[in-house]
Amino acid sequence: ETGVTQTPRHLVMGMTNKKSLKCEQHLGHNAMYWYKQSAKKPLELMFVYSLEERVENNSVPSRFSPECPNSSHLFLHLHTLQPEDSALYLCASSQDRQRNVLTFGAGSRLTVL
Amino acid sequence: AQSVTQLGSHVSVSEGALVLLRCNYSSSVPPYLFWYVQYPNQGLQLLLKYTTGATLVKGINGFEAEFKKSETSFHLTKPSAHMSDAAEYFCAVSDRGNYQLIWGAGTKLIIKP
Numbered sequence: 001e002t003g004v005t006q007t008p009r010h011l012v013m014g015m016t017n018k019k020s021l022k023c024e025q026h027l028g029h030n031a032m033y034w035y036k037q038s039a040k041k042p043l044e045l046m047f048v049y050s051l052e053e054r055v056e057n058n059s060v061p062s063r064f065s066p067e068c069p070n071s072s073h074l075f076l077h078l079h080t081l082q083p084e085d086s087a088l089y090l091c092a093s094s095q096d097r098q099r100n101v102l103t104f105g106a107g108s109r110l111t112v113l
Numbered sequence: 114a115q116s117v118t119q120l121g122s123h124v125s126v127s128e129g130a131l132v133l134l135r136c137n138y139s140s141s142v143p144p145y146l147f148w149y150v151q152y153p154n155q156g157l158q159l160l161l162k163y164t165t166g167a168t169l170v171k172g173i174n175g176f177e178a179e180f181k182k183s184e185t186s187f188h189l190t191k192p193s194a195h196m197s198d199a200a201e202y203f204c205a206v207s208d209r210g211n212y213q214l215i216w217g218a219g220t221k222l223i224i225k226p
Contacts, residue, residue, distance in 0.1 A: 040218055042216040042217060043203070056213075090156055092157075099207075099212035100162075104157045106155050
């Protein structure tokens with residue numbers, strides 16, 4: 001499989017649940033990103049991993065916990081979320097030296113009840 | 114801080130008509146400029162980019178954009194709209210020394226038959 005693949009595509013969870021979003025890329029990229037997309041708002045960069053090391057964390061609440069076990073995989077662990085966390089979560093990848101040319105996955109639509 | 118403004122959260126055009134989506138940025142130093150497109154239920158994909166050189170940039174699917182330094186603009190155009198162009202379009206910029214993307218809020222393009 002090529003490109004950036006995200007699973008699950010849809011997730012509904014209660015505020016006390018623990019779940020994880022998964023992202024996988026087969027493009028040979030060495031930087032990976034989590035973005036939050038909410039309606040009528042600019043994309044919000046959450047985390048950046050470069051060469052498996054977290055290089056950016058944009059004041060994201062601790063209920064979101066990223067993990068990058070290798071350059072092809074990225075996870076977002078979710079715990080004790082709030083209804084306002086409902087959004088589309090997009091994973092992207094790039095070459096580290098070209099971080100403005102991103103390849104995105106189709107996203108995971110999260111609904112927090 | 115750098116900012117990006119996309120005029121109009123929704124733009125509606127008839128099939129075959131000119132498409133014009135507006136983007137203005139705030140930097141006094143010309144940044145790198147990008148348009149990304151998001152088709153329904155998909156992630157974003159790069160449509161075109163401007164880094165240096167010719168100010169008229171051609172992208173995929175017949176779209177083009179022109180960098181106008183005096184107007185701090187990078188408007189996206191297509192001479193003749195197609196039903197398949199219905200999507201949300203995002204303008205983004207990055208500074209030349211820092212590759213992090215700053216995103217506009219997006220413009221949803223609606224094509225009327």
